[in-house]
Amino acid sequence: MTLLAEVVTALVPAALALMVFSHLYKYNYFFKFTEHTLVGIAVGVEMYMAYKSIIASGVQPMLKGQYIMVPALILGFMVFAIFFKRSKYLASWPLVIVVSVGLGLSASGAIYGQIITQITATFLPLTTPDLWKDVQNLIIVLGTVTTLLYFTFTIPHTGPLKRVTRLGRYFIMIALGATFGGVVTTFTTPVITPVIWMTETPGIYLSAVVVLIILVDIIRSRALRAREQE
């Protein structure tokens, strides 16, 4: 790769990252450009991959003699009937099949996997040789019971039940807090790579130019505001 190609390859992601972050200062055309580029590329990639997968998992096996794929492909094409008023109803047939198969698959495992096993996992011993384990188990049992009671609306939350349900509310708040903390972590991590692009050579030069433009814009808008006030 030539030096120029290397510089351009390093500059493009840095420039795009800067264009995206410029939104934090002000909505602008550079941000709009990256927004549209991202959507365009994403749609293009999705369409190509979908096409590739239909060829690989539907058309190729059919050509090899797996004629079971023929009704599947016909059903797939029936989805496009949604674009025509007269034949619109045909599009619901493949959707019915997709939804029913999905429901059947998930329902069969949901009762045992997500309800029975999860309930049994909360039946924990509270007197084990390990005191720390007892404390942990007690928290799990208390958290489960009080949270479930919090969502019991058939009886009024008064008297001693009020205190118990309040404890349940605290457990919910702690759980939501932990989830929120994790979500913050998850969404701050993707920023690291663009920041590296922006701070490494040659991206740093672009960043310097952007900072300069922003500074000029701040000074200009302040001057404009002062003139308007006068």
Add this chain to the structure above:
Amino acid sequence: MGLVEKMIKIDSRWLWLVLLLAFVIPVLNPIGLPIRISNETHVLYDHIRALPEGSVVAFDVTYPYAYLTEMEPAVTAVTAHLFTLPVKVVFWSLTVEGPLVTMVTLEKVKAEIEKYGKKYGEDYVVLGYVPGEETAMAALMTDTQHVVSSDYFGNSIDTLPLMTKVRNSRDMRFLICVSVLQADEKVRQYFLKGGLTWAAIVTTGWIPGYRPFVEAKQILTALGGLRGGAEYETLTGRIARGAAYMDVMSSTHLTTVAAAIVANILFLYQRGRSKR
């Protein structure tokens, strides 16, 4: 206007600037904070190390490109570890971007592939994107060979020696699932239907959602995003991006926590004053 009022009415762009500095400073001057390895990471490491020779490990790499920084270090560290062992790996993805991020990882473990003489088709296979989500999971567990007719590179499945041995989940020893979504359907298909022992590599935000399944022993363990990657890198001694990025994570988290504390103090102060 007093200091408190000024802080309450501060332009949010100043906060963005502070947060940006929290990102930039550790990137320019790495601190090198020590990384404590959690039990969850130890469990995955020990399980992989104890896999018998010739075991087939299924690797479901299903995460979008936007999460590359969060997920890639852990995925690469685990893949590199698998390639140092005498085991076979079958990669598949349930999102269209999955094969692309799988290729990023395979590019990064090129050294291990060459060093340990791993051959494509014999030691590892990339099936690529398998559409259908939960339906695809069920199909992969019951009839792996016929879910796709060709791999990601367009080779016919019949021509790949490894795939002639992997008919269904019974031929797999272990499964690693990389996901940015809930565990429910994976538990239903990989654990209940497939009967597989499986571990998850998920975003840090999903760790509280996966914990109940780990406690119920429906998942062996769950590694949390970048942090999990940094821990796994430390365990294997193959220090890469995960460990390097932990400084940035620490500084941004401290900034976020500090901002949350200050905002809460200001809120309580304002509420107290309006009550008075």
